Amino acid sequence: MAGVQSKPAGTISRPAARDLSDNQYHAAAIASDEEFDYGDSSAGTTVLGVLQNAPEAQGEVAEIATEGTSLLVVDGNSVNIAAGDPLGSNSNYHGVKVTTDNAQYFCIALEPSTADGDLIEVKLLGPRYLGVDAE
Secondary structure, three states: OOOOOOOEEEEEEEEEOOOOOOOOOOEEEEOOOOOEEEOOHHHOOOEEEEEOOOOOOOOOEEEEEEEEEEEEEEEOOOOOEOOOOEEEEOOOOOEEEOOOOOOEEEEEEOOOEOOEEEEEEEEEEEEEEOOOOOO
């Protein structure tokens, strides 16, 4: 699956917490040191959005899309993703469908996926919780 487009309406920039060159279009969060890092919402990390660039070292500028649409690397393999599904992230920082009450999600799939590593378009929402916040 190939993502259709990426049209972020809002982005924020901060120094990268580490080399994130392999994490473009992955879930992203802010670390306790105020630097941007990858984010695993399934482990309780608050995901802010999707990393748009690929900083190669700590301290380089990392840019996160927080509004609008973005491309996102997803894992639709074990639980298939349909357009309209809420997505959180896993330990690989890939978007995954969330189905459990109180599970964090940060975007809605605009395209389906049935494989790991697909790049799909998503609508960014910011951190929300299934069954708590309106979808």
